[in-house]
Amino acid sequence: MSRGGKKIIxxxxxxxxxxxxxxxxxxxxxxxxxxxxxDAFASKIFLFLRVPRxxxxxFAGGGLALCGMVFQAMFRxxxxxxxxLGISSGAxxxxxxxxxxxxxxxxxxxxxxxxxxxxxxxxSVALVGALSGLQKxxxxxxxxxAGIAVSFMFSSLLMLLQYMSSMSQSFQIIRWxxxxxxxxxxxxxxxxxxxxxxxxIAIVLALPWLDHLITGEDLAHTRGVNVVxxxxxxxxxxxxxxxxxxxxxxxxxxxxxxxPHFCRxxxxxxxxxxxxxxxxxxxxxxxxxxxxxxxxxxxxxxPVGVITALLGGPFFLWVLFGKGRQGIGNYx
Amino acid sequence: MNQNPLIELKNLSYAYGGHTVLRDxxxxxxxxxTVAIIGKNGAGKSTLLKCIAGYLPSAAGEVAxxxxxxxxxxxxxxxxxxxxxxxxxxxxxxxxxxxxxxxxRYPYQNFLALPREEDKKIVMESLQITDTADFARRGMNSLxxxxxxxxxxxxxxxxxxxxxxxxxxxTFLDPKHQETIQRVLERIHAEFGTTVLxxxxxxxxxxxxYAKVFVLTEGAxxxxxxxxxxxAQSPQILxxxxxxxxxxAKIKDRQPIFIPRRITP
Numbered sequence: 001m002s003r004g005g006k007k008i009i010x011x012x013x014x015x016x017x018x019x020x021x022x023x024x025x026x027x028x029x030x031x032x033x034x035x036x037x038x039d040a041f042a043s044k045i046f047l048f049l050r051v052p053r054x055x056x057x058x059f060a061g062g063g064l065a066l067c068g069m070v071f072q073a074m075f076r077x078x079x080x081x082x083x084x085l086g087i088s089s090g091a092x093x094x095x096x097x098x099x100x101x102x103x104x105x106x107x108x109x110x111x112x113x114x115x116x117x118x119x120x121x122x123x124s125v126a127l128v129g130a131l132s133g134l135q136k137x138x139x140x141x142x143x144x145x146a147g148i149a150v151s152f153m154f155s156s157l158l159m160l161l162q163y164m165s166s167m168s169q170s171f172q173i174i175r176w177x178x179x180x181x182x183x184x185x186x187x188x189x190x191x192x193x194x195x196x197x198x199x200x201i202a203i204v205l206a207l208p209w210l211d212h213l214i215t216g217e218d219l220a221h222t223r224g225v226n227v228v229x230x231x232x233x234x235x236x237x238x239x240x241x242x243x244x245x246x247x248x249x250x251x252x253x254x255x256x257x258x259x260p261h262f263c264r265x266x267x268x269x270x271x272x273x274x275x276x277x278x279x280x281x282x283x284x285x286x287x288x289x290x291x292x293x294x295x296x297x298x299x300x301x302x303p304v305g306v307i308t309a310l311l312g313g314p315f316f317l318w319v320l321f322g323k324g325r326q327g328i329g330n331y332x
Numbered sequence: 333m334n335q336n337p338l339i340e341l342k343n344l345s346y347a348y349g350g351h352t353v354l355r356d357x358x359x360x361x362x363x364x365x366t367v368a369i370i371g372k373n374g375a376g377k378s379t380l381l382k383c384i385a386g387y388l389p390s391a392a393g394e395v396a397x398x399x400x401x402x403x404x405x406x407x408x409x410x411x412x413x414x415x416x417x418x419x420x421x422x423x424x425x426x427x428x429x430x431x432x433x434x435x436x437r438y439p440y441q442n443f444l445a446l447p448r449e450e451d452k453k454i455v456m457e458s459l460q461i462t463d464t465a466d467f468a469r470r471g472m473n474s475l476x477x478x479x480x481x482x483x484x485x486x487x488x489x490x491x492x493x494x495x496x497x498x499x500x501x502x503t504f505l506d507p508k509h510q511e512t513i514q515r516v517l518e519r520i521h522a523e524f525g526t527t528v529l530x531x532x533x534x535x536x537x538x539x540x541x542y543a544k545v546f547v548l549t550e551g552a553x554x555x556x557x558x559x560x561x562x563x564a565q566s567p568q569i570l571x572x573x574x575x576x577x578x579x580x581a582k583i584k585d586r587q588p589i590f591i592p593r594r595i596t597p
Contacts, residue, residue: 076424208445211435215425218418222385223491224411224439268471269426272444 005273008266012280019284020058023291024050028298052189057181057290058283060245061255063196065282067238068256069274070203073210074234075140081257082242086124086151088251093154094120096161096173110191114247121243124150129235178303179250181290192248199240206233210271254308255282258316336399338363338495338527339384344393346383353379354551366521366528368538371548372574377531381497385416411439414495415488425472429483432472433458436490458490462516478509489520498530514541536589539563547573566590
């Protein structure tokens with residue numbers, strides 16, 4: 001890891017501690033330390049609503065950024081993002097099916113909507129993976145196209161479901177599609193982090209492979225990387241991470257596409273550095289966006305997906321086209 | 333002492349989508365050889381190189397590295413045995429020169445690929461032998477074609493493999509940089525005793541600067557032997573390879589060079 005990389009990670013950690021430390025105090029109403037100590041209601045909101053929500057936002061944003069980085073390297077495509085392989089349409093279809101068929105309640109403490117979304121997400125990736133696996137020489141581009149096709153299929157199925165649904169169900173689906181981190185207590189947080197954690201550990205161990213895959217599969221092969229195995233491990237790991245995030249938070253866009261680019265401009269593409277930098281940046285970014293979404297039209301909430309793109313878009317365009325910068329060309 | 337040749341191909345054939353690209357190629361390459369592979373566009377030169385690199389496992393026939401079937405050699409062992417410099421066009425290279433050359437150390441590193449002191453030393457040596465140390469901290473995207481090609485060479489040299497496979501390393505370069513690349517290759521060959529296998533379109537380079545030449549026509553071996561032998565049969569034999577007559581020209585005491593004859597309509 002380069003010295004500059006270490007420095008940036010250190011700074012990021014400082015920022016992360018500050019943001020994660022203050023975010024739970026901010027909300028519809030500010031909660032002060034004395035509130036927590038003396039007001040049972042405030043302390044309950046703080047402990048069971050805001051703290052788990054901030055932690056969930058951090059892990060969701062971090063996981064999305066990390067997986068966006070993995071896909072951009074694996075498919076050697078700057079437009080790749082966590083939802084590229086149709087994972088969000090699959091999840092949306094799964095969630096919508098649960099909403100429409102009125103499957104309420106929980107399975108082992110996990111809401112059925114979450115279970116449906118996770119199943120849909122994994123199904124779409126498994127479909128793309130199996131289809132590409134049929135062809136031995138399937139390149140990244142073939143896989144991307146297969147993902148887009150699968151994505152369209154699930155989107156159409158979703159539209160069909162919406163068409164058949166009642167007004168209130170339809171609204172519920174649309175609200176789910178906007179994404180949001182509405183979490184109460186630590187049970188959903190635990191199911192998110194445990195599944196995501198397994199995927200993240202696998203990705204961390206696979207980070208060196210990404211340096212090679214991004215230069216081309218032929219070069220990676222002759223450098224001693226087992227390309228077939230590397231792609232398989234990365235595909236399974238990312239679908240675990242993105243699947244568990246999308247199941248709990250819905251499809252939160254933008255973070256997974258833009259954060260890796262932004263970080264690559266900052267520290268370069270050596271993935272042992274870029275991985276942690278992207279994860280922390282994505283996490284902090286989503287915590288900030290989620291906090292804004294909670295306060296901007298309080299007492300109501302704006303869906304966080306709206307904020308990520310509205311705030312992140314101009315910021316990233318500024319990064320891309322700001323004075324003295326040369327777009328993405330020099331970095332990817 | 334291992335008496336097996338470094339690389340041995342037996343009856344290698346490769347077909348892609350019903351189209352035969354390579355047919356029945358048998359070939360041995362010994363330690364310290366320098367071999368140029370020439371042939372028309374589409375004759376199968378790059379495919380042959382990829383088969384030797386083990387990148388096309390569906391090929392029929394045998395590829396053996398020091399007597400062991402390539403499929404039985406682990407990816408890292410194979411990488412320590414041979415390095416590959418592919419064609420450059422359309423690659424994403426979001427690395428600095430130093431980072432890129434360090435990638436060649438992968439076969440020797442632990443699972444997180446953390447650079448050790450030895451790796452840093454070998455990377456520096458590789459940068460020096462390819463004259464790229466001066467711009468080690470620059471981004472790959474800011475380099476000229478000649479610089480970039482030398483960095484690619486450095487990335488293969490740092491792999492410390494016994495064989496270098498090169499796919500048209502100088503095709504898009506100006507004459508001076510073509511010569512620079514060739515000199516760097518010869519330096520690597522002299523210093524490390526590396527066996528060099530190069531696909532090239534430059535007939536005179538193949539005949540003049542390589543010990544052996546392998547000629548492919550329509551996926552089959554047309555000639556394999558010493559460059560002087562091929563030179564002695566030229567220019568007549570070249571016409572049969574490239575479908576265009578060649579003239580020989582002699583400049584002072586240099587060996588003859590062969591120029592395709594201009595076809596008047």
